[in-house]
Amino acid sequence: MSRIGKLPIAIPDGVEVKIEGNLLTAKGPKGEEKVEFPCEIEVKIEGKEVIVSRHAEDRKSRSLHGLFRTLISNAIVGVKTPFEKKLEIVGVGYRAQMQGTAINLSLGYSHPVIIEPPKGVTIAVEANTKVTVSGTNKQMVGDIAALIRSKRPPEVYKGKGVKYEGEYIARKAGKAGKK
Numbered sequence: 476m477s478r479i480g481k482l483p484i485a486i487p488d489g490v491e492v493k494i495e496g497n498l499l500t501a502k503g504p505k506g507e508e509k510v511e512f513p514c515e516i517e518v519k520i521e522g523k524e525v526i527v528s529r530h531a532e533d534r535k536s537r538s539l540h541g542l543f544r545t546l547i548s549n550a551i552v553g554v555k556t557p558f559e560k561k562l563e564i565v566g567v568g569y570r571a572q573m574q575g576t577a578i579n580l581s582l583g584y585s586h587p588v589i590i591e592p593p594k595g596v597t598i599a600v601e602a603n604t605k606v607t608v609s610g611t612n613k614q615m616v617g618d619i620a621a622l623i624r625s626k627r628p629p630e631v632y633k634g635k636g637v638k639y640e641g642e643y644i645a646r647k648a649g650k651a652g653k654k
Contacts, residue, residue, distance in 0.1 A: 490554055565636060605640075
């Protein structure tokens with residue numbers, strides 16, 4: 476039995492969970508998330524818990540069991556408290572600013588980098604160098620944060636670029652110089 480898959484998922488107060496066929500819908504104060512699960516997986520609501528189980532013991536069913544339990548759990552947690560990724564911009568002249576819902580990044584290129592977030596994801600900028608990506612879908616939040624970071628990843632000599640908050644950048648020594 477999957478160690479993760481066998482754990483029940485608690486439904487927090489203020490979150491409504493419905494199952495219709497192979498579609499689980501979670502509605503909460505921050506939004507709505509849907510998870511479509513395969514026919515190998517069975518999902519039941521028992522009281523204030525969601526139970527995820529599998530029909531068979533074949534390799535495919537076992538591999539999907541823990542995965543879909545985690546996806547359902549993330550959907551239920553996300554509609555109550557949104558997921559958040561924080562980014563830091565390091566470098567002279569590097570900054571971010573909002574243009575409506577889109578973010579405009581000045582990262583040392585000859586052109587501005589503009590990123591429009593998809594529906595369900597919000598981007599906020601504090602103090603020109605701190606960017607917060609938040610939303611109810613954990614995967615979309617991580618994807619947008621990774622997209623922003625990919626526009627200028629931190630380089631190893633000076634550490635300039637876009638990095639996650641608290642990310643450690645292994646630094647190189649650079650040139651030795653003349654003696």
